[in-house]
Amino acid sequence: GAVVSQHPSWVICKSGTSVKIECRSLDFQATTMFWYRQFPKQSLMLMATSNEGSKATYEQGVEKDKFLINHASLTLSTLTVTSAHPEDSSFYICSALETSGTYEQYFGPGTRLTVT
Amino acid sequence: AQKITQTQPGMFVQEKEAVTLDCTYDTSDPSYGLFWYKQPSSGEMIFLIYQGSYDQQNATEGRYSLNFQKARKSANLVISASQLGDSAMYFCAMREKPYSGYALNFGKGTSLLVTP
Numbered sequence: 001g002a003v004v005s006q007h008p009s010w011v012i013c014k015s016g017t018s019v020k021i022e023c024r025s026l027d028f029q030a031t032t033m034f035w036y037r038q039f040p041k042q043s044l045m046l047m048a049t050s051n052e053g054s055k056a057t058y059e060q061g062v063e064k065d066k067f068l069i070n071h072a073s074l075t076l077s078t079l080t081v082t083s084a085h086p087e088d089s090s091f092y093i094c095s096a097l098e099t100s101g102t103y104e105q106y107f108g109p110g111t112r113l114t115v116t
Numbered sequence: 117a118q119k120i121t122q123t124q125p126g127m128f129v130q131e132k133e134a135v136t137l138d139c140t141y142d143t144s145d146p147s148y149g150l151f152w153y154k155q156p157s158s159g160e161m162i163f164l165i166y167q168g169s170y171d172q173q174n175a176t177e178g179r180y181s182l183n184f185q186k187a188r189k190s191a192n193l194v195i196s197a198s199q200l201g202d203s204a205m206y207f208c209a210m211r212e213k214p215y216s217g218y219a220l221n222f223g224k225g226t227s228l229l230v231t232p
Contacts, residue, residue, distance in 0.1 A: 038159075090161055
């Protein structure tokens with residue numbers, strides 16, 4: 001199956017700083033990627049849909065100025081958490097949509113963010 | 117309204133036994149897809165099985181099978197011959213295309229523990 005990577009796999013940052021998480025599709029081109037957030041012992045919640053070359057579509061309740069998404073190429077989407085607060089600590093998972101056949105989503109391994 | 121309902125927060129099964137994880141869904145879209153994912157403690161999302169709304173037969177993948185009852189809007193996952201490595205969180209998810217842009221809507225998950 002197709003491979004999606006995320007970097008970093010874990011990050012600790014101080015309150016008020018920004019952190020960038022990268023999501024890459026390694027062996028296919030993805031015009032659409034998704035960003036999910038998962039709090040401990042909870043489900044994955046869709047934050048936004050990232051479309052190459054256009055603005056991301058954010059889900060209701062997700063602050064677009066706080067969670068900046070850039071999908072500058074067909075293999076890379078980035079999520080930047082700006083002015084991070086402890087309540088932003090979570091597991092962030094991206095997925096890339098394969099559109100040449102099955103329209104299957106391939107998930108990255110996730111990034112664990114801890115804001116101190 | 118919750119679109120995917122998993123009513124079993126936790127399940128126990130003895131090794132080598134079969135176990136059924138429940139999932140019901142709600143949609144008015146005639147075209148949809150149902151997925152099951154496994155999430156071990158490492159956090160990665162592992163795709164297990166897919167059922168399309170128009171598929172005539174229940175999906176099977178090795179030890180995994182999906183008991184699809186369209187009229188009841190249920191898509192239960194059956195794991196046969198459980199193994200210790202099956203201990204993980206299991207998520208049912210639905211994709212309603214094309215309106216959702218192929219994003220997945222996840223249930224709250226079921227924690228499965230396989231005992232020796």
